[in-house]
Amino acid sequence: MSASASLPNEDLPQEPVAMAQVPATLTPAAHASLAAQTLSRIVFGLLALVAFVALAIAIALWQKVGNMQEQLARQSGDALAQSLEARTLARQAHETVRDTAARLALAETRVGEVALQRSQLEELMQSLSRSRDENLVVDIESAVRLALQQAEVTGNTEPLLAALKAGDQRIARAAQPRLAPLQRAMQRDADRIRSRANSDSSEGLRKLDDLMRSVDDLPTINAVAARSGGLNEWQADAVPADAPWWRRLLLTVRSEARSLVRVGRIDQPEAVLLAPEQTYFLRENLKLKLLNLRLALLSRQVDSARTELATVSATLNRYFDPASRRTQAAATLLQQLQAQVKSTEPLRIDDTVAALATAAAGR
Structure with a gap:
């Protein structure tokens, strides 16, 4: 490799020859060194990758832990506030229980006092009752x-x-x-x-009503033509149908004479000498006396009823014809009323x- 580096760079066509000659000139040691470098680079890259991943994981865990700390801090604060509130409520409950116990003791005392007063009041009420x-x-x-x-x-x-x-x-x-x-x-x-008052009053009132209805029909003593209401004494000698004419004429004359003239004894002249208008007031006065008798019977005034009955009876016997059937019926009713008033029992x-x-x- 040093030889190839020392070659002159003027001739460019010679470079492929030099590059082609390099592998031929590499030794086994060089190959081992090159493999070692490559392996070290791969290991370094893996280590760097692992470190980067570990760093990312650490950062994520750190953030999660931070979040958990914040959540725990917030929950701890809430728990502390709730604990304070619970303590306050517990203290208030304790005070309430204490007050309730005191009030209960006071109420029991008052209930005992009320029970004692009630028993005393019951005894007093019984005595008052x-x-x-x-x-x-x-x-x-x-x-x-x-x-x-x-x-x-x-x-x-x-x-x-x-x-x-x-x-x-x-x-x-x-x-x-x-x-x-x-x-x-x-x-x-x-x-x-x-019931007794109603029964007595109903019977007496019925009789009084009959009397008041018959007052206008009662004949007075001075009413000669209507005093008997039936056959007169001279009508007993009725003219027979087969009698001769002179007998019939004589009987007729005698009948007319008897109807014109009446001979009798007068014990009460004022009753006979009553005028028609005085007869009207006599009947009205009798009705008023019967009304007074009615009021006396309704009010259970026995003495007043007896007095009115005596007055009505005296008026009836004095001014009305006793021979008339209507007068006799009225007198009978008055007698029944007098008996009823006399038989009235005292209240018991x-x-x-x-x-x-x-x-x-x-x-």
Whole structure:
């Protein structure tokens, strides 16, 4: 190789000859050295490649580790914040539990006090209830007895019925089972008084209605032509159909004479001398007395009803014809009304009185 390097460069055609001669001049040592250099270059290149790959891997790992450190740092910060928050919440929970325990102890104390007060109030209410029931029974008894006395004096059952109804409502509001028998007794007495008053009043009012309808048809004493309403005494001698003419004429004249002249005894001249307009006012006055009698019966005023009945009966016997059937029917109705008023029983509330006595005794 040194020989070839020393060759002159003037003649260019000689170069191929020199290049062709080089391999021929290389020795085995040169070949080994050349192989060694080539191998070293390959090893160096491989080492460089491995180093480059290792460097790239190291850089990638370094970046990954950096990212992991950042993530761990962030997670550590979050965990630290959560830990602080958990500690705060735990401290607050502990304080809440402590406050709750204190409040629970206070509530238990108050519940005990309330239970004690409740027992005391129940005892007080029971005593008040017993005294209230006793006061209620006393008030009802006083009101019922006062209304009974008023009903016996006036004959009006409305105050007694009102007292029984008020007592019933007061017992219903009190809602005491012990007073239930008293309430039932008051209801029975009220129903009995109401039914008796309705039945008596309905029968008496019916008779009064019949009397008032018959007032306009009652004949007065001075109404001679209409006093009997049927056959007169002279009509008993009726003219026979086969009688001779002179007998028929005589009977006719006698009948006319009897119709013109009437002979009788007058015990009450004022009744006979009534004018037609006075007869009208007499009937209207009788109707007013019957209306007063109706009001007295409705209000259960027995004395007033008896007085009005006596007045109506005296007027009927004084001014109206007693021989008339209508007058006799009216007199019969008046007698029935008088008997009904006389047979009126006094008001009795035995069930209520007995129940009041039982309730007052505490049984």
